[in-house]
Structures are given as structure tokens and as C-alpha cells.
Amino acid sequence: MMIEQVTYYTDQLQEIVERVWINYDCTSSSRYLISLAGVPGAGKTTFANQIAMELSKKVAKTIVLSQDGFHLYRSELEAMPNASEAIRRRGAPFTFNAKAFVKLVSILHDKSIEINAPSFDHKLKDPVENDIMIARDVSIVIIEGNYVSLKDKFWNDISSLVDDTWFIIASEQLVRSRIIRRHLQAGIAKNEQEAIERTDGNDLQNAKYILENSKTTNVLIVTR
Structure with a gap:
């Protein structure tokens, strides 16, 4: 079935809130779930937190759940047959x-049910189990991550489990500069050259695969 995709810009928060308000049923005993996908550096986390804050104020209590908590542990990557490649391609x-x-x-x-979910500690470079609590009074969950709209095995099931699907995009130039800066700020790369090599050799590869x-998705969100 052909999806008629609706486009918004990242500064159209009120219009996006209105979309959720129209579709969300406040009398329902179920949480309303939204998936938000996009390439690394597109602004998923920032946008998800902004819209969650607005939804909590104007519609219902909202929380962001990131796929990042489901990174394999470094010990799991090291146990893989292709350990060095798995560590290099982490993400x-x-x-x-x-x-x-x-x-x-x-x-x-x-x-x-109250649900405990893992987060990801960028300093430890590993997940932190049960760090995010999704309490019974949480009515809306934004499920955010690079791969939540992938057609691949397991990831493919997400769209059938959520109520609305979103995808955020940004220019390749902006994405690249953001990722390089992120690697430097998080200490993932020791210097700019290493950050550039990691970005071009891994993150932008992942971005191409995602696209x-x-x-x-039902909604396309354009960064501006």
C-alpha cells in the first residue's frame, strides 16, 4: 500500500504536536507510540526531546526511548569472529x-506495566541496564534511533508495532560536520583527522545504508 507522506520542518513543532493530538486517544488504555528514524547527525535526539517536551505540556506525558541502549556490549563485540571489524563498525x-x-x-x-529500559553511557561506551523507567502514567513514547524504520530482520517489525512513523533528514554537509564534532566532544576521536576518518569510514557508510x-514513513521531518 502506498503511503502518503506528510512533510514538516523541525521548527514546526506546534503543527506536529497538533498531528499527535488529533491521532492520540486520551481515553485509550494503550500508550501511543511514535518511531523516529534518521541518519546519524540528522538531529533525531535533539528533535525527539524538543517534541517530547511540547507533547508533555500540551497532550500527555511523553518519554523518549532510544535504540542506543541496545548496543551490543564491547565484550560481545570482542567475542565475535570478526571482532576487530565489529568494534570498528560499532553503530x-x-x-x-x-x-x-x-x-x-x-x-x-x-x-x-512499568517498563525499565537500558540507556547508553558514552563515557563507559556500553549500555546501562534499567536506566530508563517508563512509568504507567507515560502515555506517549517516541522510539528514536537510526534503524527504527529499516526493512531488515527484526527492525522491520517496528512499523507494525507503532501508531505513527517519522523520519528526520538533514543535508549531508550538516550531518558530516555534526558527527565530526560529536566524535571530538565525546572523546571518541583523539583529534580532528581521526574524527574525520571515523565519520567517513563508518558513520556515513551507515547513513547511506539507512537511506x-x-x-x-508517514511523516518526513526536514531539518532547517
């Missing part, structure tokens, strides 16, 4: 526990 789809992530997404609708292998 690629195969370096996540997609099955566990989708299993958690599959129970998010049920407001009768070529993601489903068409």
Missing part, C-alpha cells in the same frame, strides 16, 4: 541487539 545495524529492542517495543503499548534500506 552499524549488526552491532545492536535488534531482537531484544523489538521485544521491548512490542510491550510498550500496555500501560498497565537506501528504510521504509517510507
Whole structure:
């Protein structure tokens, strides 16, 4: 079935809030779930937190759940047959526990249960178990991550588990500069040259894969 995609810009927060308000059923016993995909550096996390704040004020209590908590541990990557490549490519789809992530997404609708989810500590470079609590009074969850609209095994199931699907885009130049800066600020790269090499050799590879292998979402959000 052909999806008629609606486009918004990142500064159209009120219009996007209105979309959720129209579709969200305040009498429902289920949480309202939104997936937000996009390439690294497109602004997913910043936008997700902004819109979550607005939705909490104007519609219902909202929380952001990132796929980042489902990174495989470094110890798991080191145990892989291709350990050096897995560590170098950390952040690629195969370096996540997609099955566990989708299993958690599959129970998010049920407001009768309190759910604990992992986060990701960039200093430790590993997930932190049970760091995010999705309480019973949370009515809207934004499920944010690079791969939440992928057609690949496990990831492919997410669109059938959520109520609305979003994808955020930004220019390649902006994405690249943001990722390089992020690697330097987080201490992932020791210097600018290393940050550039990591960005071009890994992150932009992942970005290309996302753009070529993601489903068409209900909503396209353009960074400006």
C-alpha cells in the first residue's frame, strides 16, 4: 500500500504536536507510540526531546526511548569472529541487539506495566541496564534511533508495532560536520583527522545504508 507522506520542518513543532493530538486517544488504555528514524547527525535526539517536551505540556506525558541502549556490549563485540571489524563498525545495524529492542517495543503499548529500559553511557561506551523507567502514567513514547524504520530482520517489525512513523533528514554537509564534532566532544576521536576518518569510514557508510534500506514513513521531518 502506498503511503502518503506528510512533510514538516523541525521548527514546526506546534503543527506536529497538533498531528499527535488529533491521532492520540486520551481515553485509550494503550500508550501511543511514535518511531523516529534518521541518519546519524540528522538531529533525531535533539528533535525527539524538543517534541517530547511540547507533547508533555500540551497532550500527555511523553518519554523518549532510544535504540542506543541496545548496543551490543564491547565484550560481545570482542567475542565475535570478526571482532576487530565489529568494534570498528560499532553503530552499524549488526552491532545492536535488534531482537531484544523489538521485544521491548512490542510491550510498550500496555500501560498497565512499568517498563525499565537500558540507556547508553558514552563515557563507559556500553549500555546501562534499567536506566530508563517508563512509568504507567507515560502515555506517549517516541522510539528514536537510526534503524527504527529499516526493512531488515527484526527492525522491520517496528512499523507494525507503532501508531505513527517519522523520519528526520538533514543535508549531508550538516550531518558530516555534526558527527565530526560529536566524535571530538565525546572523546571518541583523539583529534580532528581521526574524527574525520571515523565519520567517513563508518558513520556515513551507515547513513547511506539507512537511506537506501528504510521504509517510507508517514511523516518526513526536514531539518532547517
